[in-house]
Amino acid sequence: MAETVESKKEEADYKRLHSFPLIRHTDMPEEMRVETMELCVTAFTVLDKYLSSAAKMIKESMDKKFGSSWHVVIGEGFGFEVTHEVKNLLYMFFGGSLAVCVWKCS
Secondary structure, three states, X not given: OHHXXXXXXXXXXXXXXXXXXXXXXXXXXXXXXXXXXXXXXXXXXXXXXXXXXXXXXXXXXXXXXXXXXXXXXXXXXXXXXXXXXXXXEEEEEEOOOEEEEEEEOO
């Protein structure tokens, strides 16, 4: 019992330390990158427990702002290889081990 309380406290401390977005790779223009990053952070904070709903929210917002064919993957411990339009890829971490990949393809 003490171990689970201790591990939950450590996890909460870890998430608090890593509560800022960390962009791992992007080729987006500055304005698009900032808007996408803010949208992802908002989706994570509002829909913390429902990652599929957060992904859907990000995708629909990106489709409205920057045209259709956007794709979003959110999770922990995944790898990817995608074909995307140039200047339309963002891969970032948030909250420690949570990652999001946003890209557009035609």
